[in-house]
Amino acid sequence: MDLPGCDPARLDRTYAQFSVVNRAVAGWRGIYRTHLRPVLSATTVTTLLDIGCGGGDVAILLAAWAQRDRLRLEITAVDPDRRAFEFAGRRKHTRDVTFRQASTAELAAEGLRFDVVISNHVLHHLDAAGLPQFLAESALLCSGTAIHNDIRRSPAAYALFYAASWAFPGSYIRADGLTSIRRSYTTAELRAATPPGWAVARRSPFRNLLTLNRNPGGD
Incomplete structure (x- = not known):
């Protein structure tokens, strides 16, 4: 699906089916409860940057949960593709979500900062050279908390997705998902590749959560 000539x-x-997959396995509901909701406010706006937002479903979900909890959250969701x-711009979303075609380098060059970066x-998708650069740019854009949620490679994850992905015909979900699992980091590999200051947590099902807290002593 990353190839420029793939079938539109x-x-x-x-992109549409990613909404189903992310709700089922990405674990953002739990991340929202444990990492995001505690830093949100009912009176002060919290700004959040979603990097590589794809079809935009995660940004829209987070905005909906914050709105339901009467918390003020403004999301900028970017993808260079x-x-x-x-596609994301065609989705129904509230004014609390803004989609942009941009890279992290472009945002950093604009001098932008966000309370939360995810x-x-x-x-x-990042190799040994690309990961440190991506983390450096996301840290530069972040004034508070950074949260990067990804697949954790394992034979069980591959086997289960292989069996379940037949439910998504007519898309790139199956091929893309299996390739993504093969490319993903184990928890130990991600810890070894991550610069100081970042924390790696193993989560279920088959997840790695990479976090940075720029204000460890703050409220």
Whole structure:
């Protein structure tokens, strides 16, 4: 699905089906409860950057949960891929979510800073050289907490996704997902590749959560 000449109809179905996959396995409901909701306020706006937002479903979910809890959250969701940006922009979303076609380097060059920086399923796309650069840029953009949520590689994860992914015909979900699992880090590998200051936590099912707290002594 990353190839520029891939079928646009199948790509749109893939972005749409990511909503189902992320709700089922990405664990953002728990991340929202444990990491995001405690730093949000009912009176002060918290700004959040979603890097590599793809079809935009995670940003829209987080905005909906914050709105339901009467917490003020403004989300900027970015992806350098024009196709992802255009698909996300067509989704129904509130004014609390803004989609942009942009890279982290472009945002950093603009001098932007966000209270919270997140990503979903981005880390496994990065090699040994790309990961430190990505983390440095996300740290530069973050004034508070950074949370990068990704797949944790294991034979069981591959086997279960292989069996379940037949439920998503007509898209790139199956091929992309199996490739992503093969490329993803184990917890030990991610810890070894991560610069000082970042923490890696193993989560279920088959997740790695990479976090940075810029204000460890703050409220």
